[in-house]
Amino acid sequence: MATLHAAYALLSLAPLLVVSDPPVVYTQPEQVHLSYPGVPGSMVVTWTTFNSTDSLVEYSPWGGRLFDESAQGSATLFVDSGSEKRKMYIHRVTLSDLKPGSRYVYHCGSEMGWSDMFWFKPLDHTSTSPSFALYGDLGNENPQSLARLQKETQTGILDAILHIGDFAYDMHEDNARVGDEFMRQIQSIAAYVPYMTCPGNHEATYNFSNYRNRFSMPGQSESLWYSWNIGPAHIISLSTEVYFYLEYGQELLFRQYEWLKRDLEEANKPESRAARPWIITMGHRPMYCSDDDQDDCTTFDSFIRRGRNDTKPPAPGLEDLFYLHGVDLELWAHEHTYERLWPVYGDKVYNGSTEDPYTNPKAPVHIITGSAGCRERTDKFNPNPKDWSAFRSTDYGYTHMQVVNRTHVYLGQVSDDQSGKVIDSIWIVKEKHGYDAWL
Template sequence: MVPLHAACVWLSLAPLLVLGVPPIWTQPEQVHLSNAGAPGSMVVTWTTFNKTESKVEYGLLGGRLFEMSAKGDATLFVDSGEERRKMFIHRVTLTGLKPAANYVYHCGSDEGWSDVFLFTALNDSSSFSPRFALYGDLGNENPQSLARLQKETQLGMYDAILHIGDFAYDMDEDNARIGDEFMRQIQSIAAYVPYMTCPGNHESAYNFSNYRNRFSMPGQTESLWYSWNLGSAHIISLSTEVYFYLEFGQELLFKQYEWLRNDLEEANRPENRAVRPWIITMGHRPMYCSDDDQDDCTKFDSYVRLGRNDTKPPAPGLEDLFYRYGVDVELWAHEHTYERLWPVYGDKVYNGSRERPYVNPKAPVHIITGSAGCRERTDKFNPNPKEWSAFRSTDYGYSRMQVVNATHLYLEQVSDDQYGKVIDSIWVVKEKHGFSAWL
């Protein structure tokens, strides 16, 4: 029989003994989906902290569970913080998916499987009317809009999410543990619908390494810029940060500009614009804004809009490029507010008409939606905005968008402060798309 005092000693040592055993980190976490950029496909991405096989087992809802499987690869990501934490990012592309069919899946390996999730394969038809939630600047501290977005996603209200830069606040902090926690938080959204992203200034640490490694957007640019199609829309995601972080390579600025020009040229080929007439862009820092932030809105004319003259050669801005190729809607964040602009180009308003400004507008429509919720709270507005500012709100919230058909697009703003009330909405109606629509 063990003496009582000896038993107490063993019990006191038990936590140390447990902690002395290294954990086996083979359990999948941080599961999220993204569009692969090709019809009938979906990318599943997740993280483990030990190397394992990368496998997704899936099947049609109501059919035989996990009757299909696909394998992929894992890449080692070593965070640049002082601990040099290691994690393995797994990517598996599912192909041959039936449009609009519901699938059940889990991911992992025989060393550990995720929870079971559900997704609806994207409808490849150009007559499809996709529904989006869109926002930027969502952190894992004060994520005001998160619970509402989680519930609405799981109710099936969205076909895709557009997160327009600034994640976690910040992904690199605490040796990237903040990034891990944020990715766990959004799993309840991103494991069910494609979670499409672009980089913001809060991802800049270590040359955007957390952003470039954690997400899996289409193309070969480490998710910095890319395009994809859904319904009657061609959607372009870009990095505004190439205009600001020249220390990471000025050539990226010109490389992206050249890619954008080529992508817009292709999207404007008559046979392509006839099928996908709407061109929508998303980038983090806006061309126009009226926040009193002593930053982009008040200190200087936007580099993103006008370019930079202090580079060799001078770096072109994007406003003229987007106008020339008839971009219809431009989505932005960065400012921790919501702001809708009248159709604007060259700092001037070009409404379709006085009575119906968004019916056949003569310039692109800009939306700024950066109030999802983060530790930096919301911003204040300049009390005297320019004439292009149509509606402003400092409420926490997010936007919804539906590309209804080739001529009609609907946008609305949800206030989380007002318990999900829609506080702003517009219909953008265009009988003609492309540069000729401005004339």
């Protein structure tokens, strides 16, 4: 009888024995993403754990003995500035001496936990005809373009992705858990191709700390501005936000401008322009737009285009700098729309010709691609755009770009609303690059 009473006692405790959650594995890698450090035959693998572990990547050429090479890196502790002061460890490992054109498989982590297996193709300065997806303003809620991007990435259509500001909406929310979830979501694309970024206004909280800590771009500016080379293109990523968040340091605005000037001067040296004739910029807030929302780009004296006169000294804008250094193509987001502009400078159209406006244009070409999908939905257009507005769409989607060769760049807008239909496309054809091309 005593044994029976003991059994009943244990059964009465059974609900108490099973209500606790299983232990969380804080050492398991997650949020895996790649970036190109600008060094030929190399790749940076970045991921997150919530306890301190080693930082290892095991990898091998596709078809070879699995994981027969390894590289070690390090982790930095990131403490989010929210009320909980959540801690996470951001791991970075650089893979070197990779063979361009080959495909590699890899996983990352440590003996305390490994990620899933992913694959990638290395980039190189000499990569021919690189292909990109371009977009900004992608969030956790309503990330409409993500599934199509995942398929294109994993089937090898893309060489890299350019995310032109505004992530997650917003990474700092819920003590940075929203940022964690966003990085988990984009792992389905960012673990397979370099995910190259620039900051947007939605990253500004806590002095852009979630952006600066989570991404691993080239250079020494905590991913705020940098440049890199691929094939026949020199790509410059910049922060438009230095014009708007002066409370985080007005000196950043001038530091970036001086860096941009030096970088453009270097890119315009005869030997540089001969090797990489295309100069392409990416920044979040555009110089021009025809959206009906009173943003900076809807005003003639746009900060990005014309600068600020309320700083000491006055802060120069970017339009003249880019024009004088022969920037060919300027990529923007922020507006939750797609807009293609005719070649424009000083608020005026400078088409190559009436028949072929993008053949030997006499000013830079601007593309706004901020409709990837987020909780703020799409924007509305001004019903009376200026003459420089060539094509507009409020469809969700993203832009394809292929730098085909020294003279041709293709751009096509993919509508996710229309099942992947290319709703707009152009070829930019340039027989001459640099400032002299405008003359």
